[in-house]
Amino acid sequence: MSNLFSPLMAVIYEAISAILLFWHAAWHKVLGDASWLATNWSWVLGIIFLVITVRAILFPIFVKQIKSQRAMQALQPKVKALQEKHKGDRETMQQELMKLYREEKANPLMGCLPMFLQVPVFLGLFHVLKHLKPTMPERLKTLYGWTVGQFDSASHAKLFGAPIAGSFKSTPHELELLGANGTTVKVVAAILIATMIATTFLTSRQMILKTGWAEDPQQRMVQRLMLYGVPFSLLISGAIFPIGVVIYWVTQNLFSLGQQMWVLRKYPPPNQPGAAAKQPAKPDAKGKGDGAAKPAEPKALGPKVGAKPVNPKKGGAAKR
Template sequence: MAVVYGTISAILLFWHGAWQMLFGDAAALGTDWAWVLGIVFLVLTVRGVLFPVFVKQIKSQRAMQALQPRIKEIQEKHKNDRETMQKELLELYRTEKANPLMGFLPMLVQIPVFLGLFHVLRHLKPTMPEHMKTLYGWTVTQFDSASSATLFGAPIAASFRSGAQELSLLGTDGTTVRIVAAILIVTMIATTYLSSRQMILRTGWAENPQQRMVQRLMLYGIPFSLLVSGLIFPIGVIIYWVTTNLFSLAQQTWVLRKYPPPATGAPKATAAPTRAAASPAHATPSPARSLAPRPGAKPTTARKGAPRG
């Protein structure tokens, strides 16, 4: 994990240095914007690198959606022979270039980034010995600057559950930290729910009960779990989470327009006859109706050559 921590630190320090050239060390609205924007652009860097993977994920999901009828057919055909079923499914995925695991790849790649940032920000404590401050490529000056950086007066290294002693060392009070952290936690939960909901709408609700249960867990379980875990997240980590959720919402909106879900269902074969039946003026009369005399009509004469009674 040291490589991950070092990589995350390098990206964060790069963007902090870039924004510091513009803003210097000045703070506005109780916020050290060079550090806050450094975290925001850390997200944009990671998501930008993962964007080609994300496009492949969408294409793979679309391929999987198109293959659902054939997948069900194979599963039904070999429901008593799992080995043959798996072989035929793998062959189908290979020939159609669909990967059912592709949907999890972007999320799996982001987990080490999130854990790395969580560790680095938890590491930012003013009482840290000097030899520990220079871990992961930091200088003492950078470490001291980050450990005192704030968002609207709340240190980015503090969390909702930070104790009085830790807050005193960070030079702040619990009220400010809890207000800022609470607003960010609510925003994090809301954007996580919206992002999960948009993803489900993008792929559609699964017909399989187990898969649908997983979707419901993502939609409701993960946001609810953040209500608890968000209390221990440093404010800087919540900034990261909210930013990546907003990026996901924008990215998925673009995807829905660029790669719309495949149309499901075909027009009903009975639609045309139904419209014809609804318009008697255009209906073709049946032989029985065409031969039946109309009320008040003169009887027709017998055809030439017909026998007379």
């Protein structure tokens, strides 16, 4: 298994490096080697546009995810009925649920697919940035399609004085090799980690608020894991992430917030006003629409053409 996994990861490392180096070269032509606010923007923007490239590739899958979630929401009454019917038999209930999903061509795991597809990208960037050490032998600097010049430039690239290859837990020796101040690195890393945790929580919360909590126990468990589990895990693991990886994660979350807002507006959940407006009115018992009384048209309130005018006083006298 490891023999198969290593070549696959090497391909991912090379693909991530190729995208990162492409965008760095593009921004370097515009910005050159200039550094503003103690930041090498050509590398920082290279990471940001790596996110945009990956999310653009995954956008069709994200749309499928939303449509799959809508299909799952439409099945909730049937799912609830099966859960009530097989309340004491969990095995049979799971079999019946799987059968229902197959018949309706709904996939409860589709909601996690975009996240799983981004994991290799995250691991690839994590490995590439951890690899950026000034003491790396030259024969290793040219791995994954890098040149020695690109490697040396990236290994000294900084964001507000903190090297993108450094992390909150970088040792004093590592920071010395990177030419960085320990306090600056910890402050920049801490702010980015806090932003990463907050935006991760908001991304999951935005989706759940728009779509609602799932009735299916498995889906609800996944929602809780995404809403609380992942942000909490980042509080611990974020300290070892290179600053460049945290930049990637924050950018990805901000991109997701905007993308979800647009997609949820275009494909609103069934219980949202936008979705209701698109639904045709249900016919009543006589097949004449939803049965609600329609307001009379203005012309219908006036007298017909050719009809004798009615004197309201005479009508009132007759009643008396």
